[in-house]
Amino acid sequence: MMPDLGKYAEAVLSSYAVSILLIVALVVLSVRRSRKVRAQLDDIETRRKNHGEG
Amino acid sequence: MNLNALWEYANPLKFMRTTERALPYFWVAAVVCLVVGLVWGFFFTPDDFRQGSTVKIFYLHVPSAMMAINIWVMMLITSLVWIVRRHHVSALAARAAAPIGAVMTVIALATGAIWGQPMWGTWWAWDPRLTSFLILFLFYLGYIALWEAIENDDTAADLTAVLCLVGSVFALLSRYAVNFWNQGLHQGASLSLDKKENVADVFWFPALVSIAGFVLLFIALVILRTNTEIRARRMRALLARERLG
Numbered sequence: 001m002m003p004d005l006g007k008y009a010e011a012v013l014s015s016y017a018v019s020i021l022l023i024v025a026l027v028v029l030s031v032r033r034s035r036k037v038r039a040q041l042d043d044i045e046t047r048r049k050n051h052g053e054g
Numbered sequence: 055m056n057l058n059a060l061w062e063y064a065n066p067l068k069f070m071r072t073t074e075r076a077l078p079y080f081w082v083a084a085v086v087c088l089v090v091g092l093v094w095g096f097f098f099t100p101d102d103f104r105q106g107s108t109v110k111i112f113y114l115h116v117p118s119a120m121m122a123i124n125i126w127v128m129m130l131i132t133s134l135v136w137i138v139r140r141h142h143v144s145a146l147a148a149r150a151a152a153p154i155g156a157v158m159t160v161i162a163l164a165t166g167a168i169w170g171q172p173m174w175g176t177w178w179a180w181d182p183r184l185t186s187f188l189i190l191f192l193f194y195l196g197y198i199a200l201w202e203a204i205e206n207d208d209t210a211a212d213l214t215a216v217l218c219l220v221g222s223v224f225a226l227l228s229r230y231a232v233n234f235w236n237q238g239l240h241q242g243a244s245l246s247l248d249k250k251e252n253v254a255d256v257f258w259f260p261a262l263v264s265i266a267g268f269v270l271l272f273i274a275l276v277i278l279r280t281n282t283e284i285r286a287r288r289m290r291a292l293l294a295r296e297r298l299g
Contacts, residue, residue, distance in 0.1 A: 005107040
């Protein structure tokens, strides 16, 4: 299944590894920050509602 | 098509409601295109007769470099919308896009260096395209830092919009440097609508799918991150209101 990359195997594999790692890190960090900010905003809005503020 | 209807999306709530409905489809389409394009390119395409198996780096290097430039162009357009029409969503979309553009530039630079080493015998050369890409990356960092450094959102949006206009010179140079200065190691554009100039179909089709994957990934990420910035802005406004009394 694995193609024969010959003498360039290191270059090709490291390109894929670096790129996939960076993309996954970007997605994970974006999703984590999104969830965190959403939860914080929900907290603040619930608190304001309980205090009768608009 | 009524173009005025587009301005409805300048309303943050309308923007979030509409984009959050579409977001799952963009995630799925991005993952499918990326997996198909990269697996096709890596496992099922032949080696190039000159570059050997390093041609497989093409499916990462070209889409990421295209995105690095085009994301800056998207930031330029949304920054201009902010300057002219003062729509917060557009300024926040530019802010949301910048880290994605920075990561795409790093991928393009890293894969380029890794590819360049066996092909050119060096990781780096002060070639017009490589140098303009490095400067574009520094502009991305400066843009992100400027947003973080200024507390007032509107002032930050104004100043970063001006920085974006200036940086556009380097985004353009990154694309056309090879044409402007016919020197350096980097080859001209690999992809062309002219069939004679374009890469062979066996490389072109998986590259096209991979490019579609990168574009869809960007759309999914920029929607997610813009909505996060809209919420963060509202949070800052509410907290400021609480502090005032």
